[in-house]
Amino acid sequence: MSGIGEQTTIGPRRSAVSVLSDMAGAPPADLTRLLGGGSGEPASLASVRRFATGPGTAALRFPRPPAVDLADLVPGVSSVPGVSSVPSGHDDDEDDDAEPELFCPGPLRDDPALGAEVDRRLVEWAEQVGIYPGRLDKLARYGFGRLIMLAHPGTDDPDRLLAATKCVVAEWATDDYFVDEVELGADPRVVGSRLAKLHAVVDPAPLTKRYVRQLDEFRTTEPLATAFRTAMEHLAQYTTASQMGRFQHQMSILFVAWNQEADWHSNGRTPPVWEYLVQRHLNSYLPPMILVDAVAGYHLSAEEFYHPRVRRAFTMAGDANVLLNDLHSAAFESETDFNLPRVIAREDGCSHEEAIRRTVRIHNELMHAFVAEAAVLCAVGSPALRRFFADTWAWLGGSREWHSTTGRYQRTDSSTSD
Numbered sequence: 001m002s003g004i005g006e007q008t009t010i011g012p013r014r015s016a017v018s019v020l021s022d023m024a025g026a027p028p029a030d031l032t033r034l035l036g037g038g039s040g041e042p043a044s045l046a047s048v049r050r051f052a053t054g055p056g057t058a059a060l061r062f063p064r065p066p067a068v069d070l071a072d073l074v075p076g077v078s079s080v081p082g083v084s085s086v087p088s089g090h091d092d093d094e095d096d097d098a099e100p101e102l103f104c105p106g107p108l109r110d111d112p113a114l115g116a117e118v119d120r121r122l123v124e125w126a127e128q129v130g131i132y133p134g135r136l137d138k139l140a141r142y143g144f145g146r147l148i149m150l151a152h153p154g155t156d157d158p159d160r161l162l163a164a165t166k167c168v169v170a171e172w173a174t175d176d177y178f179v180d181e182v183e184l185g186a187d188p189r190v191v192g193s194r195l196a197k198l199h200a201v202v203d204p205a206p207l208t209k210r211y212v213r214q215l216d217e218f219r220t221t222e223p224l225a226t227a228f229r230t231a232m233e234h235l236a237q238y239t240t241a242s243q244m245g246r247f248q249h250q251m252s253i254l255f256v257a258w259n260q261e262a263d264w265h266s267n268g269r270t271p272p273v274w275e276y277l278v279q280r281h282l283n284s285y286l287p288p289m290i291l292v293d294a295v296a297g298y299h300l301s302a303e304e305f306y307h308p309r310v311r312r313a314f315t316m317a318g319d320a321n322v323l324l325n326d327l328h329s330a331a332f333e334s335e336t337d338f339n340l341p342r343v344i345a346r347e348d349g350c351s352h353e354e355a356i357r358r359t360v361r362i363h364n365e366l367m368h369a370f371v372a373e374a375a376v377l378c379a380v381g382s383p384a385l386r387r388f389f390a391d392t393w394a395w396l397g398g399s400r401e402w403h404s405t406t407g408r409y410q411r412t413d414s415s416t417s418d
């Protein structure tokens with residue numbers, strides 16, 4: 001196992017597929033093992049020092065244990081002496097000759113039968129609400145229930161997993177039918193108005209008497225609206241008000257990102273890399289990841305969840321993991337779709353293979369920064385916060401496994417991901 005920040009140079013350059021499937025250098029799936037100290041002091045303090053070196057965390061220095069309370073951490077600026085709260089700004093071109101390994105764990109739990117049961121119930125629900133019409137076989141092959149089983153090892157209750165799966169599938173279906181897939185009806189010219197109406201379902205709009213009937217009709221006749229409404233009703237059985245509120249907030253952010261993407265399509269514009277990264281930050285894996293505590297059956301307080309340092313760390317994990325999605329799906333997306341390797345190749349004028357390497361490095365920088373920040377925050381936060389970061393890490397590992405096995409990103413004889 002390579003430690004955080006290590007980059008291994010191995011033989012001839014590998015394809016994206018082999019970089020993604022090579023688990024030899026993967027860190028442990030259990031965050032507490034990764035952060036574990038062993039020198040007699042609290043593990044998290046030892047790990048804070050351990051993770052104070054290496055690419056992505058080079059600016060971290062801990063002259064003494066960070067005897068601080070989470071409440072004392074200044075938003076955006078580290079109050080731990082010598083700790084930068086900003087990623088190191090590692091230059092992509094620095095190690096052009098090094099072959100980067102993907103710094104991401106594997107799954108903490110894989111229970112295929114449980115995943116299959118969630119998928120069975122999911123397809124039943126999808127048929128009832130009317131999403132993926134005529135494509136339920138494909139929906140089953142995508143294995144979104146398996147994704148959620150892999151990503152939430154904290155529970156083996158199929159109903160809890162199903163609630164989260166319905167939400168992620170409502171998101172994916174919106175992405176497919178409203179944003180990405182022209183042959184499924186996506187049209188950038190109407191993305192804004194379609195999403196705005198959907199948003200009025202995700203965060204219910206209380207219209208006045210004269211107009212409420214029309215919104216109600218949309219809520220019950222538009223399959224994506226029905227999907228979100230019923231998914232969130234199910235989710236509400238397992239969330240506190242603040243957990244549901246943060247989910248709705250994250251959905252609003254996702255809707256902003258989808259509008260930005262439609263703007264690029266409408267205007268025939270490929271964004272510069274930094275703008276693409278801003279979009280992928282808004283269009284990250286946070287909507288499903290934000291449920292890790294709710295699905296596992298505990299509650300991270302709003303005070304800790306919304307602390308800017310916690311939000312920043314959690315966000316880096318969600319941003320990194322969606323770049324993993326780009327690495328897997330790039331080969332299955334239409335020529336007009338956007339993904340980080342494609343945007344990098346265009347801006348830097350490099351080969352696709354080099355763009356893959358640069359994408360892996362950006363992914364790794366975010367992951368290293370996440371681990372370094374999680375180590376600090378675990379040392380000063382509550383047990384629930386430590387659990388939340390461990391569950392976030394487990395989510396990343398489950399997601400890695402799903403991406404490399406789902407039918408959505410596997411080429412069969414005659415098909416792509418459609």
Ligand SMILES: CC(C)=CCC/C(C)=C(\C)COP(=O)(O)OP(=O)(O)O
Binds near residue numbers: 180285286408
């Ligand atoms: C569907 C979902 C989990 C919403 C948040 C982020 C998101 C839209 C994705 C991860 C899907 O991204 P993308 O459109 O690149 O996915 P595909 O490659 O089309 O599966």
